[in-house]
Each structure stands twice: as structure tokens, then as C-alpha cells.
Amino acid sequence: MKKAKLVGSLRYKNLRYTNNHPLRIPRVSLLIEFLKALNLLEEECMVESREATIEELLLFHDREYIETLIEADRCQCVPEGAREKFNIGNYENPVSPAMFRGSSLATGSSIQAAELFLKGFSAFNPAGGMHHALKSKAHGFCFINDPVITIEFLRKKGIKNVLYIDLDAHHCDGVQEAYYNNNEVFVLSLHQSPEYSFPFVKGSLEERGEGKGKGYNLNVPLPKGVNDTEYLFVLEKILTYVKDLFTPEVYLLQLGTDPLLEDPLSKFELSNVGFLEAFRLVREAFGEGVYLGGGGYHPIALARCWTLIWCEISGREAPRELNALGKEILSSVDWEEFDDDVDRSYMYEYLIDKPREGAIRKEIKELVLKIKELVYS
């Protein structure tokens, strides 16, 4: 087994979104503190995050957009005209220390993870996976598209075929758009159907790429309420199709935790064991990859889930119950459940959820058949 590295930093603690934003919550710093409390992260496994350079940011983004982000960061204000032109300084994409410094750190870290991968390590950057950001526009809480920049970094290193797999509950519209005409980067996304979920206008089955890129984009839009059984059924089949279509030299895996039942911003109902099993399926199909974080708006669910992912990457057994320090770390998070009627006390006692299994709905079986036909026609 390759040696595992977690690229992260406690600096994210002070690089938060504004008060009422879904991303105001601690994520990466919480994960690091939680892993350390559970004795699952030794110092030698941790790589301190670095910021991306301007040149790296320009591998994808327009210069004027990046310069505006830097200016907005400096004054912590919205430069004139930027709200309309770059979609920053609104509720969705507020000006905050997270906007440029946080995003730049997350992007540098994704490149670090790719560099570590090329050196034979398996690396996880939980701050990465900001898949909505567009070339010259913030979008869906994302300012800098670290997956695209990391893919461009790898391509500059001479890597030919890159596969991008996105398990976040939301469609990866920023990444899709970047490679829609490209046959050297295959984009696969499983997500909530745009019929009822952000980004609403992208993510349908019919979007298969254009020009040279035709056939190199695959969307799997799923209905509300997807359970572990359904999700794994779909993923296993889809991965075999993608394997038939494309042979990657490297793959990136976006591991947003918002498909979990507890997440306040999604309608999927996965358990963290189901999510872990999804991770295993991808690894079985394509071997070791570059692992990125993503969405995830329930800090406790996120920390528990990525702890399981880290245990899997680093080849250690996850403890079933939390120790006293682990419980203390989770209990100290300032977080209120949206729904008071639901008892979520299990999250503070155990690391691993009970599986959320169930019947596979007819519409899901039909969707898989439809994709099969589409792919092999």
C-alpha cells in the first residue's frame, strides 16, 4: 500500500465564510482536530497546505477575475461592478477571508495532493473540490475551481488522460464546462437531478459533451431519497461503463459529503458506510487517485465521513465508538440541527452509521438501463 498523506491546515479556522452562510461551519480544521483526537493522524502523515501561485490560478481563471478577487480580499469589500460581473459579494458568494485566501489555500493543496500522487503517495485534500467555480465568475459558493486547475497542472506535467469523478450531491457544472469539448478529460458526475436541485440548469443525462468532447461527459441525475443500496447499485454499473469508454492515467475523485442523510442541503439519504463503500468501488475500478473534498454542510456528519475515508486511504481500521476526546471535539462545534425532532445523538457516540439500505426503485433501474443504451449506442 502506498503511504497516505492528508494535505490540510488549521489556518482554515480563520478563513470562514460570513455568519449566515452554509459554509460558515468548521470543516477542514474540525476534521484535523477530530482525527488527532481519535489518534488517527500522526504528524508525519500531515502535509501543511500552501497557497496557489497566481500562475497556477491562471491555469484556468481569467486574470481580471483573479485580480478582482485579490482586491476584494484586500479591502474585504465588493469592488465596483464586481457583483454583476463576477457574481461576488452576494449571499451565495460573499466577500470573506474564505473567498480568496481560503480558496487559494484549498487550490494549492489540491496541487500538492496531485504532486504527492505523482511521487507515489495517496493524498487527500479535504478543502478541495470547489467544482462550481467558472472561468471568470464565482458560482455556488465556489470562487476558484481547484479541480480544473489541478487537472491542468497534471496535463502540463504530460499526463494525457484524466478522469474526474464527482460524488458530491450537486452537479459539477464548473468542471463540466471546462472540459465539455475535450476528449482527454472525462467528467463523470452522480448527483441530485437538476429538476429539483442546484445548479438547476446543468447536470442532465443529455449533456454528453460537444465536438471532440462528445461522449466524454457523463451525468447521472438521481431522484430524491436515494439510499445506500440504490446509490451503490448505480455507481457500480456506471463505473464499468466508464471503464469501457476511457482509460485514465490519473483520476481525481471529488468526495463532497452532502449525499449523506444528515446534510441540510441535499435530499439524498446515504449513510457514511454507504459513502465509504462508494469510495471503495471507485478505488476497485480505477486504483489509487487524487482525493478531494467538496460540499458538505453538516459539520459533524462531514467530519465523521471524511474520517472513515481517511482511515480507508491510510489503511487503518476505523474505531466504532468515539473516545472521550473525539466526543468533546464534536460536541464543542457550534451547530444546531435544522429539524429539532430528529435524534442525532448517535453521531456523537459512534463513528460509523448503520447502513441505510432499501429497495431499488424502478425509476433507478430504468435510469441505469437508459445510460447503458446511451453509452454503448
Ligand SMILES: [Zn+2]
Ligand atoms: Zn454539493
